[in-house]
Amino acid sequence: MEPIHLHKIDYTILLAYVAFVIGIGWMLARYMKTSADFLTSARSIPTWVTGLAFISANLGALELVGMAASGAKYGIATAHFYWVGAIPAMIFLAVFMMPFYYGSKARSVPEYLKMRFDERVRALNSVAFAVMTIFASGISMNALAKLLNQLLGWDYNIALFVCSGVVLLYVLKGGLTSAIYTEVLQFFMIVLGFAPVVYLGMKDVGGWGAMNHQLQAVAVNPSVLNLKDAGITYAPNAWTSAWTPVLAGPAHNPMGVDWFAMIFGLGFVLSFGYWCTNFLVVQRAMAAKNMTAARNTPLVAAVPKMFFPFLVIVPGMIAVALTAMPDKNYRIPPPILSEAAYAKAVDAVKSASPADSVAAVKAVGDALGKKVAPDKIASLVAANAASKLSDTQIKQGLYNSIAENYYDGVILSLVKKYCPPGLMGLALTALLASFMSGMAGNVTAFNTVFTYDLYQAYFAKGKSDHHYFLAGKAVTVAGIILSIGAAYFASMYDNAMDIIQLVFGFVNAPLFATFLLGMFWKRTTGTGAFLGLFGGIGGSAIFHALTIAGSNAPGVKGGYIKVVETFPSEMAQNFWLAAFAFIVCFVLTVVISLATKSQKTDAELKGLVYSLTPKIVDNNIPIYQKPAVVGMALLIVCVILNFIFW
Amino acid sequence: MGLDIRWPIGLMFTLIGLLLVAFGLTQSVVLGNNINLIWGIVLLVFGALMLLGAIKGSKKNPP
Numbered sequence: 001m002e003p004i005h006l007h008k009i010d011y012t013i014l015l016a017y018v019a020f021v022i023g024i025g026w027m028l029a030r031y032m033k034t035s036a037d038f039l040t041s042a043r044s045i046p047t048w049v050t051g052l053a054f055i056s057a058n059l060g061a062l063e064l065v066g067m068a069a070s071g072a073k074y075g076i077a078t079a080h081f082y083w084v085g086a087i088p089a090m091i092f093l094a095v096f097m098m099p100f101y102y103g104s105k106a107r108s109v110p111e112y113l114k115m116r117f118d119e120r121v122r123a124l125n126s127v128a129f130a131v132m133t134i135f136a137s138g139i140s141m142n143a144l145a146k147l148l149n150q151l152l153g154w155d156y157n158i159a160l161f162v163c164s165g166v167v168l169l170y171v172l173k174g175g176l177t178s179a180i181y182t183e184v185l186q187f188f189m190i191v192l193g194f195a196p197v198v199y200l201g202m203k204d205v206g207g208w209g210a211m212n213h214q215l216q217a218v219a220v221n222p223s224v225l226n227l228k229d230a231g232i233t234y235a236p237n238a239w240t241s242a243w244t245p246v247l248a249g250p251a252h253n254p255m256g257v258d259w260f261a262m263i264f265g266l267g268f269v270l271s272f273g274y275w276c277t278n279f280l281v282v283q284r285a286m287a288a289k290n291m292t293a294a295r296n297t298p299l300v301a302a303v304p305k306m307f308f309p310f311l312v313i314v315p316g317m318i319a320v321a322l323t324a325m326p327d328k329n330y331r332i333p334p335p336i337l338s339e340a341a342y343a344k345a346v347d348a349v350k351s352a353s354p355a356d357s358v359a360a361v362k363a364v365g366d367a368l369g370k371k372v373a374p375d376k377i378a379s380l381v382a383a384n385a386a387s388k389l390s391d392t393q394i395k396q397g398l399y400n401s402i403a404e405n406y407y408d409g410v411i412l413s414l415v416k417k418y419c420p421p422g423l424m425g426l427a428l429t430a431l432l433a434s435f436m437s438g439m440a441g442n443v444t445a446f447n448t449v450f451t452y453d454l455y456q457a458y459f460a461k462g463k464s465d466h467h468y469f470l471a472g473k474a475v476t477v478a479g480i481i482l483s484i485g486a487a488y489f490a491s492m493y494d495n496a497m498d499i500i501q502l503v504f505g506f507v508n509a510p511l512f513a514t515f516l517l518g519m520f521w522k523r524t525t526g527t528g529a530f531l532g533l534f535g536g537i538g539g540s541a542i543f544h545a546l547t548i549a550g551s552n553a554p555g556v557k558g559g560y561i562k563v564v565e566t567f568p569s570e571m572a573q574n575f576w577l578a579a580f581a582f583i584v585c586f587v588l589t590v591v592i593s594l595a596t597k598s599q600k601t602d603a604e605l606k607g608l609v610y611s612l613t614p615k616i617v618d619n620n621i622p623i624y625q626k627p628a629v630v631g632m633a634l635l636i637v638c639v640i641l642n643f644i645f646w
Numbered sequence: 647m648g649l650d651i652r653w654p655i656g657l658m659f660t661l662i663g664l665l666l667v668a669f670g671l672t673q674s675v676v677l678g679n680n681i682n683l684i685w686g687i688v689l690l691v692f693g694a695l696m697l698l699g700a701i702k703g704s705k706k707n708p709p
Binding site for chain 1: 655659661676
């Protein structure tokens with residue numbers, strides 16, 4: 001991909017955004033007087049703000065770049081992450097779990113675990129969470145710096161330090177409130193920055209019906225666009241139906257996932273585990289100004305979240321449809337290669353003989369280090385022999401001949417195709433905003449957990465509030481520095497990302513079982529929760545060591561002890577791993593709890609466990625603010641969306 | 647907490663909207679549409695609505 005040359009107006013938009021987010025931090029600095037102001041927003045923020053911050057904190061690189069990539073690879077079935085995963089989990093959090101998080105007056109999720117169980121469970125959760133947020137933040141910043149390097153030609157180090165510096169400036173000044181307020185601004189920036197790209201792409205393919213028509217043709221023979229290996233074929237609706245291909249079995253959908261793994265593994269374990277227990281998002285709801293606002297926060301977030309597939313997944317589907325239309329002069333980008341590799345391949349084309357196309361294909365393929373389309377290379381060599389092509393023309397021919405796709409480049413390739421100067425600045429600013437909101441979200445969650453659950457709990461008990469206020473600021477700086485270190489770590493090792501994601505999976509998969517039992521079964525003991533959680537993490541690791549996904553070799557992707565089970569895809573392996581870890585943690589926690597004595601009295605568990613907590617009566621609030629009513633309405637809309645795209 | 651977030655959001659999108667409209671009027675056509683002009687107007691309207699909300703809010707609840 002050639003670097004994009006930005007116009008003055010693009011830089012002006014970019015600078016205006018940076019000035020406003022830093023300005024918000026400075027405006028809020030004068031309200032930061034206590035550690036609660038800095039680390040928990042002193043529970044003062046209105047619902048619509050916490051609601052939009054709730055989804056914006058999650059709207060990092062993974063969502064914008066990753067969901068477009070998945071839209072191209074799997075089609076509309078990617079929306080299961082929203083309509084089966086996120087939305088039901090957010091409704092459950094709002095209706096059933098927020099009363100405990102908010103009502104217990106815990107300042108963080110690990111602190112809730114301490115109140116419900118004991119110090120051991122808090123320590124395990126807070127250490128794991130602190131490490132994971134730093135790595136998540138680092139991965140996000142590494143991806144951003146790489147992107148700015150490839151897209152704009154900016155130096156990796158400068159991009160990394162400048163973007164981290166901007167986040168540090170506004171978080172250090174205004175704390176969690178600053179992060180939440182800028183997340184609202186970033187939410188609108190992301191939606192308004194990417195909406196025109198989707199509109200123009202949809203217009204270019206001829207509308208929704210024309211896009212589906214192209215995708216149905218692709219599904220029958222996906223190898224033509226390098227979407228699958230040769231010989232694999234699906235029913236025409238594989239990219240355009242969310243449920244029919246999944247219900248037909250793993251061999252009949254591009255995800256390679258069966259319905260049980262989809263509903264139980266993704267829909268229940270992974271999604272509820274993320275949305276209901278991850279302090280990064282729950283913290284936004286805990287900053288709300290009262291109990292009703294806290295309960296409604298995930299519901300406010302669920303409204304735009306439900307329609308996000310049209311903003312982040314549909315571009316991937318548009319990219320596949322465009323690639324299938326030769327007159328559009330577009331392809332899903334190939335893997336990014338160095339100029340040296342292209343130069344070597346250009347020489348190979350120039351020196352190849354049209355009479356021996358097999359040797360030409362091999363020479364060019366070796367020079368590029370990628371699979372190439374033999375017919376395209378043969379015609380390129382023939383065209384060059386007939387009339388000498390320029391290096392640029394040969395390079396363009398090579399670009400179109402690489403028979404591999406770089407799916408993470410889909411959204412940027414569409415931005416590049418459709419955005420003139422001006423709109424380009426807006427789209428790139430939206431991209432920058434998504435990365436920054438992800439980093440700020442991680443850093444603010446990290447500084448709250450580290451300051452309250454580790455520093456105050458184990459290293460500096462009983463100090464003045466001003467001491468913790470300053471500690472929170474110091475931890476913010478440390479969090480940014482550690483994130484930069486994690487970014488360099490992720491950039492240095494090819495499989496660093498895989499290993500980090502793997503460890504995240506091990507730790508997160510069993511977590512929801514601990515919370516579910518803790519909140520809804522008063523007999524759950526601290527020992528049961530602690531050992532159950534460890535058992536779940538161990539179960540994850542063993543499951544991973546004994547299973548593998550179809551095309552992978554044993555190693556970091558699994559199967560390194562012995563291959564007992566082979567799954568059709570990595571996604572299926574991940575969903576089943578989550579389901580297994582959840583069941584192990586759940587069963588172990590129940591068995592150990594029954595064998596051990598609870599250290600907490602019923603009085604101590606009041607407000608922390610469902611059966612011992614007086615139910616909230618919503619008589620004094622209008623019907624449209626009642627969480628149960630709003631949650632039910634959202635669930636109905638979600639079910640309707642599932643049926644529309646069945 | 648003190649600051650009504652609608653002020654910075656409204657101001658920022660009004661400013662960006664004005665920039666896009668000015669650029670679109672004075673390289674901006676994609677698929678037959680002057681997309682900078684069209685989207686600049688959308689951002690201007692959005693920014694103005696945010697500012698209107700902030701003004702109404704400040705009359706109701708003075709900071």
